[in-house]
Amino acid sequence: xxxxxTVHRIANEFNELFGGKVLRVxxxxxxxxxxxxxxxxxxxxxxxxxxxxxxxxxxxxxxRIHLGIYGKWQFHKGLAPEVVGQVRVRFAxxxxxxxxxxxxxxxxxxxxxxxxxxxxxxxDPLNPDPNGREFERFASKVKKSSTxxxxxxxxxxxxxxIGNVYRAEILYRAKINPHTKGSDLKTRQISELWADSVKxxxxxxxxxxxxxxxxxxxxxxxxxxxxxxxxxxxxxCRKCRKKIVLExxxxxxxxxxxxxxx
DNA sequence: TACTCATGAGCAA
DNA sequence: TGCTCCTGAGTAG
Numbered sequence: 001x002x003x004x005x006t007v008h009r010i011a012n013e014f015n016e017l018f019g020g021k022v023l024r025v026x027x028x029x030x031x032x033x034x035x036x037x038x039x040x041x042x043x044x045x046x047x048x049x050x051x052x053x054x055x056x057x058x059x060x061x062x063x064r065i066h067l068g069i070y071g072k073w074q075f076h077k078g079l080a081p082e083v084v085g086q087v088r089v090r091f092a093x094x095x096x097x098x099x100x101x102x103x104x105x106x107x108x109x110x111x112x113x114x115x116x117x118x119x120x121x122x123x124d125p126l127n128p129d130p131n132g133r134e135f136e137r138f139a140s141k142v143k144k145s146s147t148x149x150x151x152x153x154x155x156x157x158x159x160x161x162i163g164n165v166y167r168a169e170i171l172y173r174a175k176i177n178p179h180t181k182g183s184d185l186k187t188r189q190i191s192e193l194w195a196d197s198v199k200x201x202x203x204x205x206x207x208x209x210x211x212x213x214x215x216x217x218x219x220x221x222x223x224x225x226x227x228x229x230x231x232x233x234x235x236x237c238r239k240c241r242k243k244i245v246l247e248x249x250x251x252x253x254x255x256x257x258x259x260x261x262x
Numbered sequence: 263t264a265c266t267c268a269t270g271a272g273c274a275a
Numbered sequence: 276t277g278c279t280c281c282t283g284a285g286t287a288g
Contacts, residue, residue, distance in 0.1 A: 002270080051269095068281065071281080088281095102283080154270090164269055210269080266284100270281100273277105273278085274277090274279105
């Protein structure tokens with residue numbers, strides 16, 4: 001489930017399992033041609049911004065990984081398993097192997113290129129600045145834009161880490177219609193969107209799934225009960241009983257409640 | 263077995 | 276806006 005919370009979880013797991021260690025790196029599929037260059041290097045630290053993960057090795061070697069829709073990580077304890085299917089890259093130490101399949105991006109960059117990636121990305125609710133500067137960046141981009149908030153939340157230059165599920169759920173929780181222009185939102189509403197993003201993504205990191213109903217923040221109720229509107233088109237709203245609507249917006253499915261989100 | 267769909271994003275028109 | 280790429284799960288027949 002590659003929205004920002006998944007990527008941060010994986011980065012945490014990498015730090016626990018591989019941080020400070022010398023890694024064996026190979027590409028069974030053969031498409032990650034830089035695997036040989038990284039093999040035998042020490043991983044300093046893993047970090048994440050939005051949906052992108054960065055593995056920082058010695059000598060200014062950084063692997064940038066973006067899962068896209070299809071990308072997946074699998075961690076195996078014990079002996080390295082036999083390769084099944086298309087494995088882009090494997091990272092291993094004695095007793096642990098991490099396999100990456102189907103990423104949109106898996107490439108080696110240096111710190112200069114990393115800075116350029118950081119510049120492009122909007123603030124990440126999972127890396128909040130205690131001084132509130134990240135919120136200010138988000139608010140200023142939203143206020144200046146005549147684009148609907150439903151599209152702005154999906155734009156990684158505006159806020160990074162939000163995907164289709166959180167987009168729909170965060171707007172529902174804020175009772176904001178996704179077609180509302182960014183510039184028409186009140187500061188209070190933008191502030192609420194940011195605060196709720198911080199909250200929901202943090203819950204997501206904790207559980208590993210996207211739970212957006214407060215009553216289930218402590219325990220996952222299963223995928224049919226986790227959300228308010230996502231994938232619930234045609235079903236009745238859990239609050240106002242109106243039917244949840246599904247529209248296509250910029251090629252992606254957009255779910256909302258026409259009663260609660262006027 | 264074949265087809266459809268998905269939590270993403272870059273690019274051309 | 277539509278096409279393309281990447282992979283695997285679920286479903287129809």
